[in-house]
Amino acid sequence: MTDAIKKVCVIGAGVMGAGIAAQVANAGVPVLLLDIVPKDGADRDAVAKGAVARMLKTDPAPFMSKAAAKLVETGNIEDHLDRVAECDWIVEAVVERLGIKQALYARLEQAKRPGTAVSSNTSTIPLANLTEGRSDQFRRDFLITHFFNPPRYMRLIEIVTSPATDTGVAARVSDFVDRMMGKRIVRAKDTPGFIANRIGTYWLSVAINAAMDQGLTVEEADQIGGRPMGVPKTGIFGLVDLVGIDLMPLLSKSLSATLPQGDAYFDTVRPMPLIERMIADGFTGRKGKGGFYRLDKRSDGSRQKLAIDLATGEYRPEKKPERLPGKAEKDLAALVAAPGKAGAYAWAVLGPVLAYAAGLAGEVADDIVAIDDAMKLGYNWKFGPFELIDRLGPGKLAERLRAEGRAVPQILETAGDRPFYRVEGGKRRYLTLGGDYADVVRGEGVLLLEDIKLRAEPLARNGSAALWDIGDGVVCLEFTAKMNAFDEQVIQLIQKAIPLVKGGYKALVIYNEGSNFSAGANLGLAMFAVNIAAWSEVDKLITGGQAAFKALKYAPFPVVAAPAGLALGGGCEILLHADAIQAHAETYTGLVEAGVGLVPGWGGHGEMLDRFQKTPGFPRGPMPATAKAFEMISTAKVAKSAAEAREMMILRRSDGITMNRDRLLADAKNKALALVEGYAPPEKPIFRLAGESGRVGIAGVVRDFVKKGVATPYDQVVAGRLAQVLTGGEADLVDIVTEDQLLKLERRQFMASVKDARTQARIEHMLETGKPLRN
Incomplete structure (x- = not known):
């Protein structure tokens, strides 16, 4: 089915649109990237071209290789919109303003072929609003494909269709984003914020409010609300820094405009003078000057991590919190029951958030698996909301909510003391909205x-x-x-x-x-x-x-x-x-291995030499393969x-x-x-290697690197050991070196490396800091 989509058009070359285009190109599929004509008009395609140029310099890289960028054609929507007729799928990723999107759709309706899929990357606007005023054909071809940022690395895509959407069109897009773009599809209903952002935004708002109300430091909140809850090591405030503090008010504004009155999200909305000031001053997180955390450069050139004081708004040196009591680090039930600030904050976050997620079952998705997958893939939670409820006990959660006078979601009542997930007959099963258990179904061709x-x-x-x-x-x-x-x-x-x-x-x-x-x-x-x-x-x-x-x-x-x-x-x-x-x-x-002062010890030298020697088009002779392998291994590339x-x-x-x-x-x-x-x-390979002349040539290059300060004195020693193996040791240029002989050389040089105190210092430094030592 994937051959049905042979070319894609992405309209909107912002961070998301450009990233989606890059992932299409990573799949080996041509993509047309269009944006507006800039006001100066000097280069009418400058916006899209600039997006591609930025992505080639971005780290982490949106492109999986620079070659993929060649599959991205650039243009503008004034001169090139008619080229959407060449494409089998059009992705709209323009600004989140309904009027702008609808105006674009009116033009697309005239330019595209009937049956060509059109999807919006909107994160908040309901599908019914987007297609208002469009023809029946356009509605049949339309769906929402909500990618998560950055599109290359985030595996989640929420797909929303309407009763009018052609099932064949939706299936073609779904198959493409699954097999070619590498996404796991979550089917969401046409509700504000869909699944992940609706729950995720509520979770972050509850967590930030509770930390401020309870007088916690950002480090304490991230410790309690991080790994013990299965949240990424960034924790709460670190995650907001990562995604961008300026994104929070935008999501809040959009959700507040579309959510139904009485939704629990409105209880979290309050004035945030600290966050408003941070955004105004450019402290928008990692992409800005810093956020709740920032790195401060000392006079000696070293860096110190600072954290913001939530009460005063001033930065201070980061403080490591006290260790969590008892089993609270690994046992969720023990965490919410813990005395003091740990248990109070954990419950202040988990109580409302899990109840909110449970209350959305049936409204935002047809089953709990979709909700859990959305939060695990979209927000990198280790456990989804219903998996977290199982760790607390559904009956115990309902009992505590009831005791505090809070509403108990219907699905918790349905579950009673039964878990949301259980294993029966060698299959994982989940509790349905009707109270029965059903198998968790994998996609066709998926084996886990x-x-x-x-x-x-x-x-x-x-x-x-x-x-x-x-x-x-x-x-x-x-x-x-x-x-x-x-x-x-x-x-x-x-x-x-x-x-x-x-x-x-x-x-x-x-x-x-x-x-x-x-x-x-x-x-x-x-x-x-x-x-x-x-x-x-x-x-x-x-x-x-x-x-x-x-x-x-x-x-x-x-x-x-x-x-x-x-x-x-x-x-x-x-x-x-x-x-x-x-x-x-x-x-x-x-x-x-060279990064910790070692040489490969399990056959890596010979296997890379053999790779190069047998690759069609690679230069023949003993030195090209030796030089290429040396460059790769010595730089720990x-x-x-x-x-x-x-x-x-x-x-x-x-x-x-x-x-x-x-x-x-x-x-x-x-x-x-x-x-x-x-x-x-x-067959066992045989090698004709460069011998002493090759070692002399390599040694000269390494000496120059040391003089320039690119390599350290001990790098030179490690390089000599690598060269000894890659050139065949004492073998002459005309001698044949067998695989077994090369393994003996490799083992000898490995043992020489590991016995060297300078290698030992590198290994110890790596184990302690996770960073290489340059000695």
């Missing part, structure tokens, strides 16, 4: 490991990894340690997986549903071994990792790696050893997307990229099955 775990036991498991049967003769290797880091137990399970798959299965997929695929080797365990001089244990870990990764590479069945998020160091090396990679578009990967990983040749041209995270496992499984028939392991 979390669902498989509900109905199956692992084939094998230890403390850091597990093996799962995912059907059709395919086994999944899952990493489970913190940050999915590699240790001896991961290596042991890899070795166990080889005979298991060989004995009765067809293929292996390496995949997990953590935030990150793998952060590489467990540096904490490595430093423990270093501190007690257990060098034989470190050597055993490196030798074992090399053997395990080569066992995967030469296994008698296909191995497909399916990364998402960080795949660094060893996490990158395991990708390089797979027969194929099916990467989520948001995969950030690279060989980063990380691809900021799967598209960039392909440009770095970590992904081959034949490797796949999946836009929607929910579809990654199914795509990887299908890729593995496609490789089964006639499968044969790869």
Whole structure:
């Protein structure tokens, strides 16, 4: 169905419109970006062109690669609106003013082809108001597609249709935003603010008001209202800084104009002189001079984090709050029951917000799953409102609301003491508005490991990894340690997986549903071994990792790696050893060991050399591959997307990229099955490397970098060790270097690095601060 949309037009080149256009281009689809003609008129396309130019400099980047920007054509709505006839979907992302949108629609109605979808990115205006006065054909072609900012990174899209919307048009758009743009669709009803912004704005207003009323500091409010509630580490005030303080009054004004009288949101609206003053003075959050938090530059050049005093409006040094009492950090029920300010503030936020969300069931969406998904994907909550209610107990929440004289939402009465979610017959089920339970349904072609775990036991498991049967003769290797880091137990399970798959299965997929695929080797365990001089244990870990990764590479069945998020160091090396990679578009990967003074230890050198040597069009000879691998590894370069990983040749041209995270496992499984028939392991590579002359050339370049201050003296030492491996050690230019010989060189240089006190200082600094040490 995705081939139905071959070109998209986005009208409105502001932050949202430009970001939507960029994500269409990231999907490999041409997009026409139009905006108004500037007043000076020197370049009539300047607004749209300027948006593209800004996005190429923005960090985090809206484009997954600079090449994607070439798919964006720019123009203006005066000269080029007739070109919407070339497009299969038109996205309107202009200013949130009904009159402006309606005037644009009147022009679009004359310019577009019948059957071409038109959608608005509005976040607050009801669909019925938008299409007022339009023809029946336009109404059939119209829907709302509410993206969240930034469009590349936020996975939620709320889709709203009307009874007049053609189901075929809606299906084409839905399929495109799912498979091509990587979004999870939440079906919202045509109500003000839809789901996420209606609940999210209410939540933030309640939380800010309660903090001010109870005399909390912003740090205390963010501590209580942050991680214990499953809210991102930014907390309440940090999140407002992130999205922009100036956005809050705009959302408030829009919701106040459209919500029905008597809505609980109106109880939160009050004068906010502090926020008004902050906005007037340019303190609009991270995009401005700062917000509730800001960084202050000291006279010595260092930076100090400041926080605003909610009572005085003056900035002061950030203060770390006292630790929360008892189990309050991890147990939601314990948090709201905690004595003092922790419990009082937690209940002041959760009580009204959960009751408000529960009261909207049936009004903003047909089921509670949509509401939970909207808040998890749109506001990065770890748990949706109904999942949070389950953690408190629906009956207990209703009882406390009733005791305080508050209205109890109907769905809480319906639930009684029953949970909103439960597992039956290996399936997750949710409570319907009618009081029955129904299966949580996934989209067609979606396969999630979390669902498989509900109905199956692992084939094998230890403390850091597990093996799962995912059907059709395919086994999944899952990493489970913190940050999915590699240790001896991961290596042991890899070795166990080889005979298991060989004995009765067809293929292996390496995949997990953590935030990150793998952060590489467990540096904490490595430093423990270093501190007690257990060098034989470190050597055993490196030798074992090399053997395990080569066992995967030469296994008698296909191995497909399916990364998402960080795949660094060893996490990158395991990708390089797979027969194929099916990467989520948001995969950030690279060989980063040099940043902590190490060299790759699990075959990364040889695999990258082999990648370059076998890539069509890459220059032949021993030095080009060596130089390219050295540049990449010595600078600890990380691809900021799967598209960039392909440009770095970590992904081959034949490797796949999946836009929607929910579809990654199914795509990887299908890729593995496609490789089964006639499968044969790869032949062992042989290398002709640059030898001593290559090392001399590399050393000269590094010396220049040190003189210029770009590299540190210890960087020069690490670079020498990398060069020793990449040029083949003592081998001469005419000598053949085998894969096994290269692994021995790699292991020797790794051990030399890890025994160096300067490397140890880098590792300790990284573990303590999360930042590299430049020694």
